Amino acid sequence: MRRRRAGALAPYFLVLPGGLWLAIFFVVPTAVMLSVSLQTGNVVDGFTQTFDFGVYADAITTYETQFIRSLIFGLIATVTTILLAYPMAYWIAFHAGRNKSNYLFGVLLPFFVSFVIRTVSWKFLLADDGILLGNLKDAGLLPADFHVLATSFAVVAGLTYNFFPFMLLPIYVALERIDPRLLEAADDLYANRRGVLTRVVLPLSMPGVFAGFLLTFVPATSDFVNAYVLGGTNTTMIGNIIQTTYLTNADYPLASAVSFILMAVLLIGIFVYARLLGTRDVLEMSTR
């Protein structure tokens, strides 16, 4: 009897550590953030809980542009990483032969360098008179006022580059797991190369694309480093707004409200995306 009871409880013990972790570091701060967003006051006089929901309306009207820009930047960067990472993962998984892990390691090598340092080195590279543009301008190949930094392009390119491995790895894992005999079976059943790709490989790798999308889109949309280092005043993203509102202006309620809105928008976006793609299918496939 006792052993049975312990057996029935075992799953809960397995969940417990992770559950506690999430409760302490996610649920509590979120609740705190929610409460802070509904306070009024300033650093000097202190904050009081006033349940003033007006701050949310303020946040949206004031930073509408940055919200939309962040979503668009995040989306473009995510789609671009899919387009870049998928063929590469495909090639490594199916055509790299015995050197698979070497290629994978090679691709991931730059990402062992700190995120910030990589982005800053991009800045050197792309500076208006840096080694790349400077020389091209000297050679008369580019107009003197041509610049890359401080443009939307630079920010999106930085995002694409920085989140590349988060897309590549899940797609690679999904492709790698495909039983090669399924490809042979498709070939045997009269599918040409395109048929094999669209009817077997793509559907079976969707869980990887789904995971890669989440891992890229969410942090890319709320990223502030790329816009900070590579962008200008016209490319400010919502992450930068949260940063300045919180650290520079010390307007904690507004910063909290902006964060909360961002979280809600991302959650809704992901929910819609999962619905469109059919999560049940995606999850089922990944557990086959």
Next chain:
Amino acid sequence: MTATGHTATGHTATGHTATGHTATGDAATGAPPAIELAGVAKDYHSRGRAVPAVSRIDLAIGPGEFFSLLGPSGCGKSTTLRMIAGFEEPTRGRILLQGRDVTAVPPNRRDVNLVFQSYALFPHLDVAGNVAFGLRRRGVKGRELRERVGTMLDLVELSELAERRPRELSGGQQQRVALARALVNRPAALLLDEPLGALDLKLRQTMQIQLKAIQREVGITFIYVTHDQGEALTMSDRIAVMNRGRVEQLASPREIYERPRTRFVAGFIGTSNLLRRTVRAVDAAGPGGRAMVVLDAGADERLSAPLHPQMGPLRTGDQVELTVRPEKIEMSATRPDGPCCALRGRIVEVVYLGTYTTYTVATHGGTEITVFWQNSTDSTNVAERGEEIWLSWLPEHSYVLPESADEEPSTPRSGGPDPGGPPEGDAPRRNGEPAAGAAAQTPTATAAHPVSP
């Protein structure tokens, strides 16, 4: 027993294969064979070395035939099948499909379909989607698609499960989906690579009968790969017994069982007794006009057997092996009369197995012979361990085989002529011991004995 293990006639019979044998194509209608392999060989390359997987195969498989490739693991069956399907390119030779050379044609444009041992069902498609896959790729749509898929699902009794995913099916059901997915395309030939290997015994036996029935119903040529001799004997019209990348014998199940042409075949299919003896005389015109070989035997004893029809001429003094099935041997207390073969022996083991009893009898030469004795109502014949008895059988129930050097059926032999195996000593040797994995169905006298001596 003589110790000189010369193989004067050895290997002549193992070299060539189906050529010159029966039933290639449909002679009556003049239709070309469904599949023809002409001198097909395949080397794999590993670490810069060519490793032969299939040495040379010549086959012609008639339309509507149930044809089996039977052999131990690693003998090249799958490689042969994969070359027919188009997944492997032959190193040498040609493959013809209904008379057309398809050697260079990719799998998706070959009119054959493969049933994988692991089934390889598409996990993201339901049963109907799996079955429709091939038809869709060939542009079949709408009503025709639905009808053909429906008919096929009815045939394999899966209509109720059409919307299930492969993961939600049992092994036997998955197997039937794999079969339906291939058959629905009505290929010129269906290739099956150990399709029942993953199923349990009971289900396997049911599926054997169903497969055979389905094949008869659809009339499509089946090429069936298996290492299970019972399976091959039950279902096939003809069997090619493979060993080390070659076909050792190609014939009907009955012919293969009753007249194994090589030592390997005799050992691999069922249980065989093999007696190594020296030729004393050859009677070119024995009974029925067939050549009879008389072999060395003790006083009063007599050993003679017809020469295997596909074996070259023999001379006095040649070393050969005589093979006789355990169920063809009679035991008696006194020497039987008549022109039968007769050997003296002593019973060393008795194993009671219900419907029959297995006796192991040591001859005076030291060879052990296995006898299956049917346990009928009349049980007066029962002999005891240690008793001296006579063994006898009709000469036409035995055959004389050339000696061959195929001791390790699982390692592929390197190309080129046979090295001519080393002479084997005449130490007492278990006869008819099946090759690894074979003869699972017929218990042999070497099975665990309940009484220790």
